[in-house]
Amino acid sequence: MVRTHVLICGGTGCTSSKSEEIMKVMEAEIDAKGLSEEVKVVKTGCFGLCALGPIMIVYPEGTFYHSVKVEDVAEIVEEHFLKGRPVERIVYHDKGDDDVHHATSLSETAFYKKQKRVALRNCGVINPENIDEYIANDGYQALGKVLTEMTPEQVIDTVLASGLRGRGGAGFPTGRKWSLARTLVPDADQKYVCCNADEGDPGAFMDRSILEGDPHAVIEAMAIAGYAIGATQGYIYVRAEYPIAIKRLEIAIAQAKEYGLLGDNIFGTGFKFDLKLRFGAGAFVCGEETALMTSIEGNRGEPRPRPPFPAVKGLFGKPTILNNVETYANIPQIILKGVDWFTSMGTETSKGTKVFALGGKIQNTGLVEVPMGTTLREVIYDIGGGIPNGKKFKAAQTGGPSGGCITPENLDVPIDFENLMAIGSMMGSGGLIVMDEDSCMVDIARFFLEFTVDESCGKCTPCRVGTKRMLEILDKIIAGNGTLEDIDKLEELANYIKSASLCGLGQTAPNPVLSTLRYLRDEYIAQVVDKKCPAGVCKNLLQYKIIEDKCKGCTLCSRKCPVGAISGTVKNPHVIDPAKCVKCGVCMSTCKFGAIIKE
Amino acid sequence: MKKKLTSVTFRGTPEQEAALLAVIEKHRDTPGLLMPILQDAQEIYGYLPVEVMQIIAKETGHPIEEIFGVASFYSQFSLNPKGEVAIAVCLGTACYVKGSGEILDKIVEILGVSAGDTSADGKYSVDATRCIGACGLAPVLTINNEVYGRLTAADMAGILKQYQ
Numbered sequence: 001m002v003r004t005h006v007l008i009c010g011g012t013g014c015t016s017s018k019s020e021e022i023m024k025v026m027e028a029e030i031d032a033k034g035l036s037e038e039v040k041v042v043k044t045g046c047f048g049l050c051a052l053g054p055i056m057i058v059y060p061e062g063t064f065y066h067s068v069k070v071e072d073v074a075e076i077v078e079e080h081f082l083k084g085r086p087v088e089r090i091v092y093h094d095k096g097d098d099d100v101h102h103a104t105s106l107s108e109t110a111f112y113k114k115q116k117r118v119a120l121r122n123c124g125v126i127n128p129e130n131i132d133e134y135i136a137n138d139g140y141q142a143l144g145k146v147l148t149e150m151t152p153e154q155v156i157d158t159v160l161a162s163g164l165r166g167r168g169g170a171g172f173p174t175g176r177k178w179s180l181a182r183t184l185v186p187d188a189d190q191k192y193v194c195c196n197a198d199e200g201d202p203g204a205f206m207d208r209s210i211l212e213g214d215p216h217a218v219i220e221a222m223a224i225a226g227y228a229i230g231a232t233q234g235y236i237y238v239r240a241e242y243p244i245a246i247k248r249l250e251i252a253i254a255q256a257k258e259y260g261l262l263g264d265n266i267f268g269t270g271f272k273f274d275l276k277l278r279f280g281a282g283a284f285v286c287g288e289e290t291a292l293m294t295s296i297e298g299n300r301g302e303p304r305p306r307p308p309f310p311a312v313k314g315l316f317g318k319p320t321i322l323n324n325v326e327t328y329a330n331i332p333q334i335i336l337k338g339v340d341w342f343t344s345m346g347t348e349t350s351k352g353t354k355v356f357a358l359g360g361k362i363q364n365t366g367l368v369e370v371p372m373g374t375t376l377r378e379v380i381y382d383i384g385g386g387i388p389n390g391k392k393f394k395a396a397q398t399g400g401p402s403g404g405c406i407t408p409e410n411l412d413v414p415i416d417f418e419n420l421m422a423i424g425s426m427m428g429s430g431g432l433i434v435m436d437e438d439s440c441m442v443d444i445a446r447f448f449l450e451f452t453v454d455e456s457c458g459k460c461t462p463c464r465v466g467t468k469r470m471l472e473i474l475d476k477i478i479a480g481n482g483t484l485e486d487i488d489k490l491e492e493l494a495n496y497i498k499s500a501s502l503c504g505l506g507q508t509a510p511n512p513v514l515s516t517l518r519y520l521r522d523e524y525i526a527q528v529v530d531k532k533c534p535a536g537v538c539k540n541l542l543q544y545k546i547i548e549d550k551c552k553g554c555t556l557c558s559r560k561c562p563v564g565a566i567s568g569t570v571k572n573p574h575v576i577d578p579a580k581c582v583k584c585g586v587c588m589s590t591c592k593f594g595a596i597i598k599e
Numbered sequence: 600m601k602k603k604l605t606s607v608t609f610r611g612t613p614e615q616e617a618a619l620l621a622v623i624e625k626h627r628d629t630p631g632l633l634m635p636i637l638q639d640a641q642e643i644y645g646y647l648p649v650e651v652m653q654i655i656a657k658e659t660g661h662p663i664e665e666i667f668g669v670a671s672f673y674s675q676f677s678l679n680p681k682g683e684v685a686i687a688v689c690l691g692t693a694c695y696v697k698g699s700g701e702i703l704d705k706i707v708e709i710l711g712v713s714a715g716d717t718s719a720d721g722k723y724s725v726d727a728t729r730c731i732g733a734c735g736l737a738p739v740l741t742i743n744n745e746v747y748g749r750l751t752a753a754d755m756a757g758i759l760k761q762y763q
Contacts, residue, residue: 203730298631299631359696
């Protein structure tokens with residue numbers, strides 16, 4: 001009989017730090033000790049606390065191992081599984097109220113306590129490659145309920161009443177989208193249900209984690225959507241860069257077909273629904289709904305003007321709905337637990353929860369799901385554990401290349417669609433990148449703009465040419481040649497691009513620049529007026545200097561300098577000639593006394 | 600990103616061509632067939648040289664301009680063969696704020712191969728990629744799909760040495 005279950009994270013983050021190998025070695029080790037009847041190893045989706053990966057949890061006691069290495073496996077099997085003594089060295093310890101560190105189970109950590117897991121409820125809980133585990137956890141019950149007890153109209157009314165809004169970024173009410181697709185073209189011979197899994201925001205991995213950890217939830221929800229709008233065919237457009245998610249989706253679709261949960265006669269009701277996978281090929285613009293459909297049709301992923309909206313003329317010219325992965329993951333729960341349960345979470349205009357991918361300068365990098373209305377301060381400090389190395393928080397970027405930054409004065413604003421918009425950012429798909437005092441906001445704005453220039457499809461002029469011109473102005477500023485007029489020009493151009501671009505990519509591309517100009521204009525001014533980069537990032541604005549008192553005159557730096565810009569005699573302080581210096585930084589990294597600084 | 604056409608000579612084998620023809624046959628009735636065909640073709644050849652696009656054009660009846668248009672639009676399609684040592688530095692936001700830009704600069708400096716390019720002898724290729732999802736290990740890079748995380752620019756010389 002199985003007495004112990006070992007859950008090992010098989011998400012991309014932990015796989016990158018060898019969780020697959022750990023799993024193999026562990027199974028072999030368990031076998032060698034004759035425990036294979038008693039200890040079962042289960043590969044799960046992402047637990048969320050990626051910073052401490054690879055993560056392993058041992059049930060029934062709930063021992064939470066972190067940063068596990070292949071070398072630790074034999075010891076865990078021998079000590080813990082055989083002798084019943086957890087390997088304390090790698091057990092996670094959290095600081096309790098008494099200020100002492102205690103061994104803590106995952107659900108008791110500060111990271112988890114404020115979270116509310118709806119879309120992520122099965123991630124890190126079930127084996128995503130086994131449909132029986134999903135079914136055991138209420139899986140496909142919502143589909144059964146919908147097909148046997150509800151009319152399509154009732155399904156749409158339920159989704160409408162839940163107030164669920166699109167989690168891909170724009171926040172359009174999901175129920176309204178479905179209702180339009182059901183009613184606008186009543187005599188359509190074919191309709192399509194599409195899932196946007198082309199998670200393009202660099203630094204966001206919510207959708208990937210859901211697909212890796214709970215693929216059946218998305219499949220079930222798409223079948224429900226198909227029933228609601230009257231479609232028999234669905235497409236999941238997933239990034240080719242997500243090999244694990246693709247593999248699990250393929251397994252999940254095959255299993256669902258085998259169980260008769262996809263196909264011709266679902267639950268014996270005569271309802272027919274089939275799913276196909278399509279792979280994106282790395283184009284950010286394909287996250288835009290019309291561009292995504294153009295891409296599924298096999299073309300360059302360029303957006304189309306709307307109207308006609310996809311609810312009228314979408315994929316292959318047929319009425320189509322497109323929802324994001326996280327949006328779908330909420331649907332089965334709403335059907336099963338009801339509208340009142342869902343609307344009890346969140347704010348007036350934004351119901352439910354939102355998943356964020358925490359990254360950048362933050363202690364607990366990972367995936368978190370919080371009720372709408374939670375403040376950024378709670379997310380960054382209580383859940384995220386704050387900024388590492390005692391540095392000061394400067395800004396958090398939400399919405400990726402389409403969003404903006406949130407500065408310290410707005411840390412206590414409750415997160416919802418409207419509030420984030422009001423402070424010049426946006427919900428976006430859920431990327432949340434934290435920046436500290438060492439990050440230069442002009443450089444970050446430039447980073448996002450370079451991304452959009454790169455990803456602009458080139459169809460409309462404001463986006464294709466406009467963003468390029470903006471990037472040139474930013475480059476000029478960063479090179480130390482900017483003027484105050486350049487900042488005004490940048491702002492003016494940004495507003496033109498916002499109002500004149502064809503699709504969401506262009507309309508939001510200037511946001512990172514506009515929002516940093518709004519909240520952190522000082523940094524731009526410092527660059528154009530004082531010709532300095534306060535954060536010490538922009539190379540051309542930096543000067544390397546030798547601190548006289550600290551320099552021992554060892555001559556190492558002057559010998560290493562590739563351009564001979566450092567002069568001085570043995571045992572006397574050296575000097576850098578700024579006219580010759582190429583700012584390569586070699587001197588700083590070779591100095592053993594920390595005598596060289598950049599400012 | 601503007602794509603560079605390759606200067607490496609095409610060395611396709613008859614086996615590869617047979618596999619390509621089989622793929623085209625398999626997708627012939629798929630709506631929107633170009634993307635899946637190009638994805639499979641890249642799987643077979645490792646990249647998409649003009650010679651391969653010509654075969655696809657002849658077999659599907661799509662003009663080669665259209666095929667090139669699709670191949671050059673998406674960043675996943677590579678017009679250049681990958682090097683024996685294929686290096687990809689993640690420039691996703693999480694990695695970038697943790698200094699992956701400096702890491703890329705360092706690699707370019709050490710190898711003398713610019714981002715998006717393959718060295719003339721076909722040994723090294725360097726790519727700047729979007730988020731690969733290992734944000735917890737930021738900044739990261741991959742060499743032949745092996746992930747290296749929590750890097751600094753100073754680690755680069757040591758890591759690259761293993762692949763000399």
